[in-house]
Amino acid sequence: MKAISLALGLAAALAAGAALGKPSVNTTTSICLDPSGRTLPVTCQTKASRIEHEEYICQCLSGGEQVTIPVCPEGVRPPAESAAYERARHAAVKRGSLVGATYEGRPMCADRTDSLTGR
Numbered sequence: 001m002k003a004i005s006l007a008l009g010l011a012a013a014l015a016a017g018a019a020l021g022k023p024s025v026n027t028t029t030s031i032c033l034d035p036s037g038r039t040l041p042v043t044c045q046t047k048a049s050r051i052e053h054e055e056y057i058c059q060c061l062s063g064g065e066q067v068t069i070p071v072c073p074e075g076v077r078p079p080a081e082s083a084a085y086e087r088a089r090h091a092a093v094k095r096g097s098l099v100g101a102t103y104e105g106r107p108m109c110a111d112r113t114d115s116l117t118g119r
Contacts, residue, residue, distance in 0.1 A: 028068050028069065028070050028071060028099065029044075029058075029068075029110050030044065030058035030067065031110060032062065032065065032066055033064050033065050033093065034063070034064045034065075035090070036086055036087070037085075037086030037087050037088070037089045038086050040060060040062045040063060040064040041061070041062050042058055042059070042060060042066070043058065043059050043060075044057065044058040045057040045058075065093070065096070067093055067096055067097065067098055068099060069097075069098040069099070069108065069109060069110045070099050070107065070108075070109045070110070071109060071112050072110065072111060072112060076106075076107065077111070078106075078107075078108070078109050078110060078111060079103045079104065079106050079108065085103055089103070089108055092108060
């Protein structure tokens with residue numbers, strides 16, 4: 001009986017470990033915008049993991065408004081930076097978010113970062 005309980009406990013622990021071992025995919029990130037719509041540096045704290053790149057605290061230490069922006073899906077690039085895009089991006093911010101905003105038919109999104117390199 002003790003061996004069965006031990007085997008079931010071990011199996012449960014392995015199953016839980018396998019579920020936790022999957023890398024998480026962030027769907028949003030934060031950027032900092034100045035009043036003209038230009039991006040400023042954002043500082044984010046992340047988990048100390050090479051597998052998961054989950055941001056949990058982001059701050060605009062250089063000033064600007066912190067805005068939530070979706071991460072571009074695989075194969076999609078964000079619109080090219082231009083003065084017109086900066087103005088449109090600033091105008092599209094609703095309650096601190098750009099989720100669902102588009103520019104010239106393309107989603108306003110941020111490049112996906114690689115959890116190993118941070119780029």
